[in-house]
Amino acid sequence: MALHPIPPWVFPVDPYPGESISHFLGRFCRENHATLNQVGAKTGLGAVLGRWEKFRFNPPPTEAQVAALATLVRLEPRLISQMLPKETIQIRAIRLCAACYAEKSCHQMAWQHKFASRCSRHSLRLFLECPHYKAKFSIPSQWSKGACKRCLMPFETMQAVQKKA
Ligand SMILES: [Zn+2]
Ligand SMILES: [Zn+2]
Structure with missing residues (x-):
């Protein structure tokens, strides 16, 4: 299977109100024809994004990690932070309204x-x-x-x- 490197330009994806980081990462990767591994490599975050995708936030995200992702996806760091949980979360079941x-x-x-x-x-x-x-x-x-x-x-x-x- 051919790999699609992230192009030098990035197609920006605006977060929806209340959107979770996992949902956003999926949309960003699809819009940019990139895998999460590629985004992990480009941001230097490596496997951290794979953990965020699965809502595993232990250890908690650092400001530097948020900034690294924000730079690549061309969003303000506060918009990334808004997609992270504000409280203790539960990940055994993904929930839906x-x-x-x-x-x-x-x-x-x-x-x-x-x-x-x-x-x-x-x-x-x-x-x-x-x-x-x-x-x-x-x-x-x-x-x-x-x-x-x-x-x-x-x-x-x-x-x-x-x-x-
Ligand atoms: Zn079903
Ligand atoms: Zn509802």
């Missing part, structure tokens, strides 16, 4: 906060798995299709069976 996703195709960092079980905007319970076959959701960097990887049910259609909370 289908109603939010229908409005903006994006995984939100706040859904992974440890005690988040509902979407306060929609007063709906967050999904911890696909309601169809109970398959776990992929990590958000892989949400290019916006659908369950197993049954291909589009995330936005899961609203129909999302419970009030």
